[in-house]
Amino acid sequence: MSRTVTVGMCSIVALAASAAAAISDPLPPTTTYRQLPTMPFSRAMEIDSTQKPQVMERQRTMLDARYDLSDQPMDGVMMSGGRRAVQDGVRVRLPEGQTWDSLAAMTPQEIRDGDLLPDGFKPLPHVKQANSGQIFPQFVIDEINAQEDRDLTRFDADFDLPDHVLPEFPPPIFLTTHTHLGDVSRGELLTIKNHYEIMNGILTPVQMEGLRILLTPFPQEEFNQTEDRKTAEQHRGIACLDCHSNFNTNAGFHHTPDVRPQAARFRLDSPSLRGMFNQQIHGSKRSLRSIEDFTEFEQHTAYFNGDHVSAARKGEHIPDRSHKVAFMAQMQNIIDFPPAPKLDPMGRLDPDLATEQELLGEQVFMGKGQCAACHIPVESFMDHQMHDLKLERFYAPGEVVNDFVLLPDGPIKTFTLRGIKDTPPYMHDGRLMTLADTVEFFNLVLRTQLTQDEKDALVAYMLTL
Amino acid sequence: MRAAALALAFAALPALGFAQIGNPGFMAPDTRFDAQGMPEPNQPNANDILFAQLVAEGGMAEVALAELAVERAGAEAVTDFASRMIEDHSAANDELAGLAEASGIPLPDGLNAEHQAMRDRLEGMEGAEFDLAYMRGQIVDHQKTTQLLMWEITAGQDADLQRFAAATLPTILDHLRAAQGIVADLTTDRVAEAAPAADGN
Numbered sequence: 001m002s003r004t005v006t007v008g009m010c011s012i013v014a015l016a017a018s019a020a021a022a023i024s025d026p027l028p029p030t031t032t033y034r035q036l037p038t039m040p041f042s043r044a045m046e047i048d049s050t051q052k053p054q055v056m057e058r059q060r061t062m063l064d065a066r067y068d069l070s071d072q073p074m075d076g077v078m079m080s081g082g083r084r085a086v087q088d089g090v091r092v093r094l095p096e097g098q099t100w101d102s103l104a105a106m107t108p109q110e111i112r113d114g115d116l117l118p119d120g121f122k123p124l125p126h127v128k129q130a131n132s133g134q135i136f137p138q139f140v141i142d143e144i145n146a147q148e149d150r151d152l153t154r155f156d157a158d159f160d161l162p163d164h165v166l167p168e169f170p171p172p173i174f175l176t177t178h179t180h181l182g183d184v185s186r187g188e189l190l191t192i193k194n195h196y197e198i199m200n201g202i203l204t205p206v207q208m209e210g211l212r213i214l215l216t217p218f219p220q221e222e223f224n225q226t227e228d229r230k231t232a233e234q235h236r237g238i239a240c241l242d243c244h245s246n247f248n249t250n251a252g253f254h255h256t257p258d259v260r261p262q263a264a265r266f267r268l269d270s271p272s273l274r275g276m277f278n279q280q281i282h283g284s285k286r287s288l289r290s291i292e293d294f295t296e297f298e299q300h301t302a303y304f305n306g307d308h309v310s311a312a313r314k315g316e317h318i319p320d321r322s323h324k325v326a327f328m329a330q331m332q333n334i335i336d337f338p339p340a341p342k343l344d345p346m347g348r349l350d351p352d353l354a355t356e357q358e359l360l361g362e363q364v365f366m367g368k369g370q371c372a373a374c375h376i377p378v379e380s381f382m383d384h385q386m387h388d389l390k391l392e393r394f395y396a397p398g399e400v401v402n403d404f405v406l407l408p409d410g411p412i413k414t415f416t417l418r419g420i421k422d423t424p425p426y427m428h429d430g431r432l433m434t435l436a437d438t439v440e441f442f443n444l445v446l447r448t449q450l451t452q453d454e455k456d457a458l459v460a461y462m463l464t465l
Numbered sequence: 466m467r468a469a470a471l472a473l474a475f476a477a478l479p480a481l482g483f484a485q486i487g488n489p490g491f492m493a494p495d496t497r498f499d500a501q502g503m504p505e506p507n508q509p510n511a512n513d514i515l516f517a518q519l520v521a522e523g524g525m526a527e528v529a530l531a532e533l534a535v536e537r538a539g540a541e542a543v544t545d546f547a548s549r550m551i552e553d554h555s556a557a558n559d560e561l562a563g564l565a566e567a568s569g570i571p572l573p574d575g576l577n578a579e580h581q582a583m584r585d586r587l588e589g590m591e592g593a594e595f596d597l598a599y600m601r602g603q604i605v606d607h608q609k610t611t612q613l614l615m616w617e618i619t620a621g622q623d624a625d626l627q628r629f630a631a632a633t634l635p636t637i638l639d640h641l642r643a644a645q646g647i648v649a650d651l652t653t654d655r656v657a658e659a660a661p662a663a664d665g666n
Contacts, residue, residue: 396639
């Protein structure tokens with residue numbers, strides 16, 4: 001009797017289990033997790049190298065269709081260190097037969113139905129979507145190799161944008177603790193080889209140790225010792241400041257660690273670390289609430305794409321939270337924005353110092369342009385929020401460009417506009433090359449109907465930030 | 466022959482002019498490559514095979530469940546949606562079958578346990594109850610198919626299957642949006658019916 005009941009109970013349990021199993025066949029594991037390599041390293045390198053010209057040609061074709069990437073410096077306007085001119089003009093190409101005004105006069109639905117959103121406004125693909133990882137401009141590779149004998153060249157892909165649309169290099173360094181000194185970089189790129197000589201006497205011991213760790217290479221998904229790497233030699237890895245050169249950015253790019261599958265991961269343009277002391281959320285998608293969290297978790301994200309499983313076999317380095325992370329955070333928190341002599345303590349233009357055009361630009365920024373709704377002057381032109389621009393109102397998602405699926409961006413962190421002329425290209429993925437491009441983009445997205453004078457004034461204003 | 470014609474048709478799509486370029490590290494060691502380092506056609510890796518089988522089964526289920534919906538649905542929007550599923554997924558199923566045959570991938574010939582259970586459940590329903598259950602199932606199925614298609618684009622190495630995934634994705638996203646809209650309408654209607662009259666009587 002009792003045996004029958006037990007058997008009956010078991011059957012019920014088994015039935016319930018099979019019903020649960022029937023509704024839960026998971027998607028394949030590599031939709032979320034990184035696949036283990038199946039090809040011998042030497043052969044994978046040979047094939048990647050053979051593909052490289054085609055990879056770069058495909059990217060060039062896409063970029064040329066989207067943008068005018070010619071060298072058109074703005075007359076007499078340099079970045080803060082005086083090492084590179086700021087580029088002029090709108091570079092996103094218009095669809096045939098359209099003008100910026102004709103597009104601005106349409107509804108989002110009309111633009112979407114007519115397939116008229118300029119391609120340069122859409123998400124920008126990584127050079128090699130399937131392989132992913134950091135890609136550095138050649139001038140960064142050369143300088144780090146010269147100083148450290150550490151070669152960041154990849155055999156599968158190169159950087160894709162011309163130097164003149166990128167930030168100056170090496171960028172100046174301004175410290176909140178030493179505003180009287182101005183730029184303390186001596187015109188050098190900080191590395192593990194030179195930082196002590198340059199910074200001793202300026203930093204505290206704790207800041208110096210934080211800087212040393214930020215300059216120390218650690219294994220990364222594509223730069224490591226395993227067969228799953230994209231460098232010819234077994235590699236020591238990359239340092240935090242390989243991308244955030246002198247705590248600014250060199251426009252080296254990566255993939256978001258926060259999205260799967262691989263084809264949906266969007267490009268990330270390295271952000272500047274200037275003004276970190278005022279920034280309350282970190283990571284374009286993660287909204288981490290402190291620079292300490294971000295510093296600690298970057299080992300899982302920038303270094304290993306949000307995949308701690310893959311990281312475990314390649315040599316993940318998690319800095320100790322109570323000491324090393326705090327040191328690294330303290331170092332980052334003394335990096336200042338470049339000086340903005342025309343701004344008063346509230347972040348507003350001083351009318352005695354600003355031009356008429358700059359003042360008009362500020363007026364548009366605060367009013368008709370709606371910029372200040374998120375870029376609040378007194379909060380270092382941020383609002384510590386994420387916002388969804390809902391760009392998919394203007395185009396149909398799902399198109400595949402260079403193996404990358406164009407999907408809605410969703411909410412993205414508001415970036416600061418302080419020192420904005422120093423950090424092209426713009427937006428989280430670097431899809432816009434110039435400040436004039438950003439004005440046209442937001443004029444369309446926010447439907448603000450700005451006149452040409454107002455657009456020009458906004459650009460002039462942003463150069464003062 | 467038919468598969469070759471389909472492959473040509475896909476290759477001719479202007480938006481997909483460049484072939485997918487995968488990560489060679491994840492390809493099978495016996496893969497043959499052309500002079501540009503691209504895998505020669507019709508050499509599916511394990512991901513391509515799994516993709517073709519999962520999407521073929523899903524497509525078959527789409528048609529089977531939609532045929533049921535055409536008979537049993539209450540709302541016109543659901544019947545219309547089901548007719549569209551039959552049309553779109555029958556076409557996609559035919560294309561996929563041709564591509565799979567060309568690459569020597571065996572496809573399933575019946576529904577899996579999950580979809581069989583779904584069909585059994587739906588067969589006991591009709592009208593408004595059927596509409597919601599069917600449409601909610603459609604949302605999940607199209608969400609899963611969306612992620613599968615994206616997975617194939619970088620994880621596969623059979624260019625014809627990758628092009629099929631890329632070309633099919635916008636349609637699947639469109640189905641998903643339509644299904645979400647219909648479920649929103651159905652549930653709003655249901656709430657409105659259950660609510661007391663506005664004058665409080």
